[in-house]
Amino acid sequence: MSDDATTTTASDDTAPDETVLEAELDRADLLTEEAVEVVEGIAAELTPEEITATDITATPADEAVAALAEVEGIDEADVLVEEEVLTEAPAPRPESPYDRPGRWYVLHTQSGYENKVRQNIEARTKSMNMESRIHEVVIPMQDVPEFNKKGERVVVQKKMFPGYLVVRCDDLARAGGDDVWYVIRNTPGVTGFVGAGNKPSRLSRRDVEKFIGVEPGGAAPEAGGTKPPGGDWWGKVGEVVRVKEGPFADFSGEIVEINFDQARVKVLVNIFGRETPVELEFAQVDQL
Numbered sequence: 644m645s646d647d648a649t650t651t652t653a654s655d656d657t658a659p660d661e662t663v664l665e666a667e668l669d670r671a672d673l674l675t676e677e678a679v680e681v682v683e684g685i686a687a688e689l690t691p692e693e694i695t696a697t698d699i700t701a702t703p704a705d706e707a708v709a710a711l712a713e714v715e716g717i718d719e720a721d722v723l724v725e726e727e728v729l730t731e732a733p734a735p736r737p738e739s740p741y742d743r744p745g746r747w748y749v750l751h752t753q754s755g756y757e758n759k760v761r762q763n764i765e766a767r768t769k770s771m772n773m774e775s776r777i778h779e780v781v782i783p784m785q786d787v788p789e790f791n792k793k794g795e796r797v798v799v800q801k802k803m804f805p806g807y808l809v810v811r812c813d814d815l816a817r818a819g820g821d822d823v824w825y826v827i828r829n830t831p832g833v834t835g836f837v838g839a840g841n842k843p844s845r846l847s848r849r850d851v852e853k854f855i856g857v858e859p860g861g862a863a864p865e866a867g868g869t870k871p872p873g874g875d876w877w878g879k880v881g882e883v884v885r886v887k888e889g890p891f892a893d894f895s896g897e898i899v900e901i902n903f904d905q906a907r908v909k910v911l912v913n914i915f916g917r918e919t920p921v922e923l924e925f926a927q928v929d930q931l
Contacts, residue, residue: 760832
């Protein structure tokens with residue numbers, strides 16, 4: 644027998660079953676022409692036993708990824724499928740004011756002069772070339788729902804802490820902090836830093852994000868609506884209540900004033916070591 648005959652016989656013995664091969668090609672109909680050639684080439688090199696042992700649970704998409712990766716000479720993990728291309732990237736996480744350069748401190752001033760004192764600090768910072776060390780002065784504000792003369796519910800902005808400012812500056816506990824402290828402390832209208840003794844206390848991340856950042860899950864109250872009945876109120880002046888929602892959630896304080904016309908209550912809340920009056924809706928407080 645000639646060598647050619649021997650070669651022909653060996654090729655016939657190792658040729659893959661045509662039915663199996665056609666099924667494999669049918670399942671690869673989504674592949675590019677180059678990818679199809681790769682699949683056919685791989686199948687031609689397999690024995691019938693190897694084809695039978697091949698994992699037939701792979702989907703056409705899986706085979707397309709594998710074939711395309713081989714054509715392009717890249718790893719399968721680097722092949723982007725349609726779903727991955729069309730999927731939108733997650734929205735970037737909002738920047739927290741706590742992560743800005745510097746540290747946050749609380750300043751005390753006279754109630755009603757917060758805006759003037761902020762302007763004084765900003766002007767003094769500029770005149771003394773301290774812009775790179777005193778970065779930001781903020782008056783914490785909050786949206787407060789109220790009822791106008793027509794009985795409509797409207798939202799107005801009010802100071803969260805009357806008599807207080809929040810300043811972001813270099814860490815006062817580090818070297819050179821005394822210079823920053825001196826500039827801020829000696830600004831007209833500033834009566835002092837909040838802290839134990841003469842040591843200003845830095846605000847925590849939780850407090851910064853609550854007082855300066857957007858309140859998580861806090862949606863602004865809708866304007867309009869009807870005036871809730873004051874007759875549903877259960878509290879009385881002098882009673883200690885717990886704030887159950889809003890920026891002062893989990894604080895407790897004494898009721899000092901009740902407004903049945905607007906369905907609001909004024910509570911003395913201990914903030915930064917001082918009793919501060921806070922106006923709240925009836926629904927925002929609960930009994931202890």
